[in-house]
Each structure stands twice: as C-alpha cells, then as structure tokens.
Amino acid sequence: MLRTFSKVHGLAGLRVGHGIGHSELIGALDRVRLPFSVSRPAQAAAIAALEDSEHVARSVESNHAEMKFVTAELTLLGVRFTPSVANFVLVDTGRDCEHDFLRLLEEGVIVRPMKLYGFPTSLCVTIGTHEDHEVFLEAMRRVMRSTIGASR
Numbered sequence: 001m002l003r004t005f006s007k008v009h010g011l012a013g014l015r016v017g018h019g020i021g022h023s024e025l026i027g028a029l030d031r032v033r034l035p036f037s038v039s040r041p042a043q044a045a046a047i048a049a050l051e052d053s054e055h056v057a058r059s060v061e062s063n064h065a066e067m068k069f070v071t072a073e074l075t076l077l078g079v080r081f082t083p084s085v086a087n088f089v090l091v092d093t094g095r096d097c098e099h100d101f102l103r104l105l106e107e108g109v110i111v112r113p114m115k116l117y118g119f120p121t122s123l124c125v126t127i128g129t130h131e132d133h134e135v136f137l138e139a140m141r142r143v144m145r146s147t148i149g150a151s152r
Contacts, residue, residue, distance in 0.1 A: 001019060001020050001021065002017060002018075002019040002150040003017055003018055003019070004016070004017040004140050005017060005018075005045075005046050005049055007059065007061075007063070007087045008056050008059045008060060008087075009046070009047070009049035009052075009055070009056065009059070010051055010055065010059065011042070011045055011046065012045070014038075014039075014041075014042035014045055015038070015042070016038050016042045016046045017046070018042065018046070019069050021095035022112060025092075028146050057084055063087055063127050063138045064128060066128070066129070066133060067084065068131050069090060069130065069133060070087070070117075070125070070127065070136075070137070071083075071089060073133075074089075074091060074135045074137075077093070077137075077140065077141060077144060078121065078144075079091060079093060079144065080094065080109075087126060087127045088124050088125060088126045088127060089124075089125050089127065090114065090119065090122050090123075090124055090125075091122060091123045091124075091125050091142075092110075092119070092121050093099065093121055093122070093123065093144065094121050096121065097113040097114055097119070097121055097122055097123050098113050098119060098121065100113075100123060100143055101123060103143040103146060104123075104136075104139055104140070104143055107139035107143065108135070108139070109135060109136050109139045109140075111123040111125050111126075111136075112123060113125040
C-alpha cells in the first residue's frame, strides 16, 4: 500500500508519502527511488501530519461536503459523473474530453482529460475548495453551452 501526504494532510507541495508492503516489494521500490528524494523538512512535516488527526478529520469532512456540492451541481447541469469516495470525480460530458479540457483551460480551470485512460469523453476533476468549485462550475456551464469546435 502506498499513500501520499498530498490531500488529506495538506502537504502536496512537499512530494512525500509512505508505504507498507512485503520486504521484497519494498526492496524493489527502494532500488528505483532517487537518492535524497525527501528533504528533512518534508520528513518532519509528514511526521507532524501523522499526529494531526483533527486536520485529517476536517479535510475528510470538507472533501465529503464539496463532493456532494460538485456532484449536485453537475446533476443540475445534466452532466454525468461516476460516483466517487475519493478526492476526485470522473465527469463524462459526452463530448470530446480534449476539447472540453482546452476550453476549461482557457477559462483558467485545470482538469485532467481521461482519453489516454480509455475514457474519451471524460474529465477528472479534483475536489478542492468551495471557491475553486464555484470557478469550475461557472466555467463548466459556459463550456457545456458551447459546441465542439466553436471558440468563445
């Protein structure tokens, strides 16, 4: 099992994680990792984060609330999505995801087109702050009103 400290612990910029597994698997991972890949400050922050259960609880609560908000708004837009318990939602616009990705990017919103993963009409949308979602949803409304191939 591999875990990051990115979302729930709020340490995404430090690029730190942890893992547990069979000694042979851990040995294989250790052989391909970069030397000095995690700084001392990042290690200290990760150790402190493990002890901050209140922050984790707030993060999980926020993620649940924001997931509910985003999916409710997508439903109102008539946009399909795959129900999720993670920190992202797979949004199926029913259109070319590369086009919608580029249109959202023009709006200042970064999502991940999922064509390379076998979902040619889907975008991966990360659950973040309420303010981020307001911006995303307003941009999504404009993008969904547009036709493929048309510019603003």
